[in-house]
Amino acid sequence: MSGDPERAARWFDDAAGPVVRPYAMTRGRTRSAAEDKLDLIAVVVADSATHRTVADQTLSPEHIDIVELSRDSPQSVAELAAELDLPIGVIRVLIGDLLHAALVRVSRPVPPAELPDERILREVINGLRAL
Amino acid sequence: MGYGHSDLGRPHIVEPVTLKILVAGGFGVGKTTLVGAVSEIRPLRTEEILTEAGRPVDDIAGVESKTTTTVAMDFGRITLREDLVLYLFGTPGQDRFWFLWDELATGALGAVVLADTRRLEDCFAAIDYFERRDIAFTVAVNCFEGADRYPEDSVRDALDLDPGTPVVLCDARERESAKHVLISVVEHAMLASARG
Numbered sequence: 001m002s003g004d005p006e007r008a009a010r011w012f013d014d015a016a017g018p019v020v021r022p023y024a025m026t027r028g029r030t031r032s033a034a035e036d037k038l039d040l041i042a043v044v045v046a047d048s049a050t051h052r053t054v055a056d057q058t059l060s061p062e063h064i065d066i067v068e069l070s071r072d073s074p075q076s077v078a079e080l081a082a083e084l085d086l087p088i089g090v091i092r093v094l095i096g097d098l099l100h101a102a103l104v105r106v107s108r109p110v111p112p113a114e115l116p117d118e119r120i121l122r123e124v125i126n127g128l129r130a131l
Numbered sequence: 132m133g134y135g136h137s138d139l140g141r142p143h144i145v146e147p148v149t150l151k152i153l154v155a156g157g158f159g160v161g162k163t164t165l166v167g168a169v170s171e172i173r174p175l176r177t178e179e180i181l182t183e184a185g186r187p188v189d190d191i192a193g194v195e196s197k198t199t200t201t202v203a204m205d206f207g208r209i210t211l212r213e214d215l216v217l218y219l220f221g222t223p224g225q226d227r228f229w230f231l232w233d234e235l236a237t238g239a240l241g242a243v244v245l246a247d248t249r250r251l252e253d254c255f256a257a258i259d260y261f262e263r264r265d266i267a268f269t270v271a272v273n274c275f276e277g278a279d280r281y282p283e284d285s286v287r288d289a290l291d292l293d294p295g296t297p298v299v300l301c302d303a304r305e306r307e308s309a310k311h312v313l314i315s316v317v318e319h320a321m322l323a324s325a326r327g
Contacts, residue, residue: 039238041218042284054198074146078175078218082206088176107146116240120148121321122213127211128314131169131306 030089032096037106038089039077044095046071047103062086062094067103146214152316153235154205155222155261156245157253161273161303162221163205165245168309170207170219177202177231183287197312202231217313222257232260242268245303249278251289258290267320269297271312295322 032038047065058069065084069075075083081091098104154162166172166243205221220235236242242261248253261268272286281289281299292298297315301308 032145040220040235041151041238043146043149045144045146050289058294074144076149076216078216078220079204079208081177082173082175085176088175116148116150118321119326120150121324123215124150124211124217124317125314125321127215128209128217128310128317130205131211 026090026093029093032093034096034099034106035092036075037099038092038095041076043074043076043107044070044104045074045082045107046098047102063098063103066091066098068095070104090122145213145214149216149218150240151218151220151235151238151253152313153220153222153232153239153242153266154245155232155242155254155257155268157247157250157257160245160247160253161275162245165208165243165273165301165309165312166205166207166219166221167305168306169313170209172205172207174203175206175220177204179269204231204235211250225248229256229260232292236260236264236266239266242266242314243316244268244270246270246272246286246290247275247278248272248281248286249275253299254290258292265323267316267323269299269312269315269319271299271303271315273303274300283314295319 042068062084066080069080069083075086077091077095080086080095083086084091086094095104095106099106154166156162163172202223204223205219207221209217209219209221211217222232222235223229241258244254244256244257244261258268258270264278270280270286270290270292272283274280280300283300287296287298290298299312299315301312
């Protein structure tokens, strides 16, 4: 890496990877008003009416990718980030835009401060056993 | 709970109940292996502001204005049923990424603390973290080849665990073994919530 000082300066370290500026995609915004709803496992669903809106010129290609992925089947915030290879902070801002435009819904069935009820936990145990 | 548009229009779409379990432990203890043994695994990036704690070792000379970095975590998905999905998140192993844990831990059903008996101290920090936040966890001792085997009770004593905290021996490479660890976490979470 010493042969390429510019690259070396941008490389943070092996664990952290390169120093990047992914928030360019969000036009510099790092927070979303909807952030508290966008837990990593919150589920994003695109409404059927969004078929027409994907042609919307104000949406970025990444916005459209999110709508299309979550229209085929509900996707968690983490899945969308992994699928589109975008950092979580960026995907949150983008989903926040789509929420604001009413192009997607977000549901979070289990409130963060509570554990799911015993019935669900039993179903998880049975489901794991059956894997 | 729904946000934004509530006009469904596509009633056949099933919105799953989603749950998360964290997989913690020291560097190289087998977190990635465990997540991969029971699920499809994918890297998940989060972009974070560098903390002061990282400064002494992190040379950002020349890029002082760019104090963000991406941190990769392991991420797995287990579809138990169409309407019930369990996600696994491997917590970043390095101490300087601890600030990520708070978000991961919020709403978590429970956690696995993977331990290696050759360097038990590597998991002290994780145990401390979950104990302080009342998050149900199971200590899973990854039985590496060549490492001495210890009975579960001596591991429990060495880690000074609460009597109710499960300790299981596992082979993180084996699917059945990894399943057993996860079941232990959920059972423990169920007991813990019953105790209220």
